[in-house]
Amino acid sequence: MRVPYLHEVFPSLSLLYPFSFENDFVLSWQPEFCAESMQYAVALCALYCILCYSGRHIMANRSPFDLKWALAGWNLLLATFSFCGAVRTAPFLIHSIYERGLYHSICSEATDHYGNGPVGLWVALFIFSKVPELIDTFFIVVRKKPLIFLHWYHHITVLMFCWHAFAVRSASGLYFVAMNYSVHAIMYFYYFLTAIGYRPQWALMVTIVQLSQMVVGVAVCTMSVLYIRQGDACYVDHSNLKWGILMYSSYFILFLKFFIERYCFPQKRTPTKKKTQ
Numbered sequence: 001m002r003v004p005y006l007h008e009v010f011p012s013l014s015l016l017y018p019f020s021f022e023n024d025f026v027l028s029w030q031p032e033f034c035a036e037s038m039q040y041a042v043a044l045c046a047l048y049c050i051l052c053y054s055g056r057h058i059m060a061n062r063s064p065f066d067l068k069w070a071l072a073g074w075n076l077l078l079a080t081f082s083f084c085g086a087v088r089t090a091p092f093l094i095h096s097i098y099e100r101g102l103y104h105s106i107c108s109e110a111t112d113h114y115g116n117g118p119v120g121l122w123v124a125l126f127i128f129s130k131v132p133e134l135i136d137t138f139f140i141v142v143r144k145k146p147l148i149f150l151h152w153y154h155h156i157t158v159l160m161f162c163w164h165a166f167a168v169r170s171a172s173g174l175y176f177v178a179m180n181y182s183v184h185a186i187m188y189f190y191y192f193l194t195a196i197g198y199r200p201q202w203a204l205m206v207t208i209v210q211l212s213q214m215v216v217g218v219a220v221c222t223m224s225v226l227y228i229r230q231g232d233a234c235y236v237d238h239s240n241l242k243w244g245i246l247m248y249s250s251y252f253i254l255f256l257k258f259f260i261e262r263y264c265f266p267q268k269r270t271p272t273k274k275k276t277q
Helices: 011-016 030-036 038-059 068-107 110-114 117-129 132-142 149-167 173-195 203-229 238-264
Strands: none
Touching: 030 038, 030 117, 030 149, 038 132, 038 149, 068 110, 068 117, 068 132, 068 173, 068 203, 110 117, 110 173, 117 149, 117 173, 132 149, 149 173, 149 238, 173 203, 203 238
8 A cells, every 4th residue: 555645644735745746756667667777777887987087097187177166056956956855755754664663664665655756756866866976076087186986986886776776676765765865965065065165164064974874774774684584574675685785884984984084083284395486
């Protein structure tokens, strides 16, 4: 049975859901498309890796592009998109946990739980948004900024994991979608502010929120394993679950390393000597 949409449970929220394209959305061809195109997603990630390093080689002897306002606009676009997605998915997930419990929110059949209506649309948009998000790296390469392992590794693994999770209709997928939307809304807004020349004082908070996302990701995957071992019905693909645990664990280690290097033991900048005339 389909889980009621949030504005059906709380009619007073109907004003916040005025669009029929959201309310009438029905999951149909999207998971099958991801299942049939999985090899193309892998090929895209391989091409992305090649372009990352060939792009750095091409830019080696060239001056960096500025692209200040293009970068600012891109980050603001992603921040706005992520905020809209968070507003549509996070409250639904919180209400689902409160009303039906943790087990239902993690293990219930995905299509009935979060596959249709506003939340279903924004879950689908989330999956396919992982492709244009690769454009982030274009700005790093052409502006000749450091391209760290965490950046490109995160992009390719998220894309492949999400593509596969959607293809198998992972029951716990809503957790990952709601968390990622919420974190990206904060993160990309921070990037927008830095792009226009304002350096916010809450960079530490962004990293802590990112680390927290990885902890919750591992916890949700672990709970899925526990429910399965108890013999409870849990609509989670076992291979996707294994990759989820490995992925979120690796993210936690990498983000923790970044956190320690950036905030606990920051490298001191050596002052450059002025040349004598």
